[in-house]
Amino acid sequence: MFKEEFIAEVRKKDEEWEKGCLADTLSRAPERKDRFITTSNAEIERLYTPRHIADLDYFRDIGYPGEYPFTRGVHPTMYRGKIFTMRMFSGFGTAEDTNARYKYLLEHGETGLSVAFHLPTLMGHDSDHPLSRGEVGKCGVAVDSLEDMRILFDGIPLDQVTTSMTINAPASVLLAMYVANAENQGVPATKIGGTIQNDIFKEYIAQKTFIFPPRPSVRLITDIFDYCSCQGKVPRWNTISISGYHIREAGATAVQELAFTLADGMAYVVAGIEAGLDPDKFAPRLSFFFNSHNDFFEEIAKFRAARRIWARFMKEEIGCKNPRSWLMRFHTQTAGCSLTAQQPLNNIVRTTIQALAAVLGGTQSLHTNSFDEALALPSETAVTVALRTQQIIAYESGVTNTVDPLAGSYFVEELTSRMEKEANRYFDIIKDMGDGNILEGVIAGIENAFFQKELADSAYTYQKQLESKEQIMVGVNEFIVEEDIPVEILQITEEAERRQIERTQRIRAERDEKKWRESLDNLRNAAEGTENVMPYILDAVKAYATLGEIMDTFREVFGEFREPLVF
Incomplete structure (x- = not known):
């Protein structure tokens, strides 16, 4: 990205700045802390110049x-x-x-x-x-x-x-x-x-x-x-x-x-x-x-x-x-x-x-x-x-x-x-x-x-x-105040749960049971074989099979995953 001669000149100027302007400032006013890091704990240098990207090709x-x-x-x-x-x-x-x-x-x-x-x-x-x-x-x-x-x-x-x-x-x-x-x-x-x-x-x-x-x-x-x-x-x-x-x-x-x-x-x-x-x-x-x-x-x-x-x-x-x-x-x-x-x-x-x-x-x-x-x-x-x-x-x-x-x-x-x-x-x-x-x-x-x-x-x-406090979170570990939080809270009531359950049970009672059963049987057969299952899922959905019924069909074929313990 830069010519070698230019990078060599930058390195020289960087050293001059560090020994001169920077050193003079630090002797009178030290930095806030010894180490500056990102949220991800990556250390950040004081100054970046062309030498930091010398290996890049534009x-x-x-x-x-x-x-x-x-x-x-x-x-x-x-x-x-x-x-x-x-x-x-x-x-x-x-x-x-x-x-x-x-x-x-x-x-x-x-x-x-x-x-x-x-x-x-x-x-x-x-x-x-x-x-x-x-x-x-x-x-x-x-x-x-x-x-x-x-x-x-x-x-x-x-x-x-x-x-x-x-x-x-x-x-x-x-x-x-x-x-x-x-x-x-x-x-x-x-x-x-x-x-x-x-x-x-x-x-x-x-x-x-x-x-x-x-x-x-x-x-x-x-x-x-x-x-x-x-x-x-x-x-x-x-x-x-x-x-x-x-x-x-x-x-x-x-x-x-x-x-x-x-x-x-x-x-x-x-x-x-x-x-x-x-x-x-x-x-x-x-x-x-x-x-x-x-x-x-x-x-x-x-x-x-x-x-x-x-x-x-x-x-x-x-x-x-x-x-x-x-x-x-x-x-x-x-x-x-x-x-x-x-x-x-x-x-x-x-x-x-x-x-x-x-x-x-x-x-x-x-x-x-x-x-x-x-x-x-x-x-x-x-x-x-x-x-x-x-x-x-x-x-x-x-x-x-x-x-x-x-x-x-x-x-x-x-x-x-x-x-x-x-x-x-x-x-x-x-x-x-x-x-x-x-x-x-x-x-x-x-x-x-x-x-x-x-x-x-x-x-x-x-x-x-x-x-x-190596990382600061304002209001949590620094600049803390006693407060009442005047925020409107959205509430989800039990009435919503009741209405949802009633609708799901009504759908089950009103659907065509023959089409529903056939669609899940066909889906199970496809899952047990090698066919693409998407057309069969679409048929099941149109027959008003519920999400849980379709996933239970897959559970029967595929089983369920148990996560290993982490120590």
């Missing part, structure tokens, strides 16, 4: 937006052409409750929907299952059947809005419900757009809403790749959102989030290839989902490094020929784990900084957390402030007016390269666990609790830093 490592290796963004014009999608993660109570929230958000300028499902749906249970008691509608919306999906999107034309659904083990069922509901609206599956999270590896690693063992879970995922992308049944759908968000929320550092997320993505690509699929057909519809945490520059560097690593893997290791297969498109959510119940209005500032980092890092889609989320599900007031935060960044701040404005920063470029190197070190470890195969390495790392131990250690380190 064309090889940075390049141009919209061109390989996409360090500077996946589109040539980025936000000058189209603003990032503003997609607020929302769901609570019954489908009626959440439908009203979606319409409210769309009226206030949201540009894409994002569904939060309650815990029973995430775990593959209906609302009247004994394990669902007390959880119905509490952390998301209850969806048990096609009827719930109809009500959830009532009055929302599915050919005019894209929808992201945060669902993993039962992802195929929720996708089938969405497709069937769109068809009932008169919208063919070829016209709908959106994303299912469908990332089961990060569930084993971090969030824990898994059901089946890894290998049959991967089979369900590759069946979705095949059905939607390779067969072209739902061509505009992102078939997976490979998620680092929950890995970070579980205690990972930024580097671990980067490395483990991309390792999972690499493993899914290998799984698709081993299933006989053409990566140039399914890879363009892979997407990613990252966390944006408190350390502003570290997060920006993480996003830039992620695009570069993925492009190199897909082009140079997998050998994809389609440039769209090299692209990493991703959604970002601000860091839920950074929100505090203490002084909750401070969360607006945290969220703004995190959202700004995501935009400067080149995200395609963004969710901003609401300031009251450490206390309850977001109120309308809080969610409006969160949406307005995105709109102010997009339309008032000026940061969307040029592409990758921080490119060339000595600090940002050095940090980007450092994160790439550290992620590559993790990839080597994971591949070694699988005898060179990253898919086998990820599965081995789950089964021997490698990932879980890494996250536990990182979370413990960060907690110690908070307790020692």
